[in-house]
Amino acid sequence: MLIPSIRKIHNVNSSKVIGMSYSFKMAGLIPWESTLERDWLLHLESNLAIREIYGQPETFDYCFQGKWHRYTPDFKACWYDPHRLPTLYEVKPHDVASSDLFRQQSDCIRQALAMYGYEYVVKDEYEIRRQPVLNNLNFLKHYADMFVSRQDRDRIHYAFDDGKTFCLQWLLEQFGWHKTDLAKLYYLMWRGWLVYDEHRVVSRSLVVWPAKGAW
Structure with a gap:
């Protein structure tokens, strides 16, 4: 089964187009308000260190240029x-994230959120849409619910004795x-159990190796 297709709806209170992406971490849908947010959500979903993801989780008060404002982040990761x-x-376009006004505002938000016990991070399109990283994640996400037996996982793991690395085609033949x-190998790559050079496009010739501590 593939990850459900993104479903778009119109917010009746604004002109924004809102989408919902399925999260295996949360076993449910997470909202986003731009395709850039959708793409960053994919990075969060594939990050093994993240336990939970929430879209537009809370609203906070902060002071900027002598006035109080309200701020709702795009995502929260636990x-x-x-x-x-x-x-x-x-999540912001690069021209917005790099502007002096936004940086000043972000500094105020960061200080306020630190007092609430949060880390605050801004991501722009240059980092989010790096290629082939994003295309690889979009490809691998379709194997996120693939079943791989314990026996197959052990066979794959034991093939990498003495720090060896192999291409996907070699593993198939082996x-x-x-x-x-x-699909089994793609699932292990999505889960982070098999590591690869993110600057390479996923293909049968891609060299992989086991992640430390993941098995």
Whole structure:
């Protein structure tokens, strides 16, 4: 089964187009208000260190240029590391994120959120839409609910003794698997159990290796 298609609806109170993306971490839909937010959500969903993701989670008060304002972050990420503060993300186009006014405003927001016990991070399109990273994630997400047996996981893991690395095609041939069995390897890559060079496009020739501590 593939991740459900993104469903778009119109907000009756504004001209914005809002979308909902399915999250396997949350076993439900998470809202976004731009395709840039949607793309950043994909990065969050694929981050193994993140336990939970929330869209537009809370609203906070902060003071900027002598006036009080209200701020609602785009996303909140809670981490498996109990010592790490929850992170609130703001997603902006590069020309907005790099403007002096926005940076000044962000500094005020960051200081206010620190007092509430949050980390505040701004992400722009240059980081979010790096290629082939984003295309790889969009491809691998379709295998997020693939089932791989414990026996198959162990066979794959044991093939990488002594720090070896192999391409996906070699692993298929090693186990006598068919083309359809690539889905198992793609699932392990999505889960972060198999690591690869993010600057390379996912293909059968892609070299992978096991992530430390993931098995």
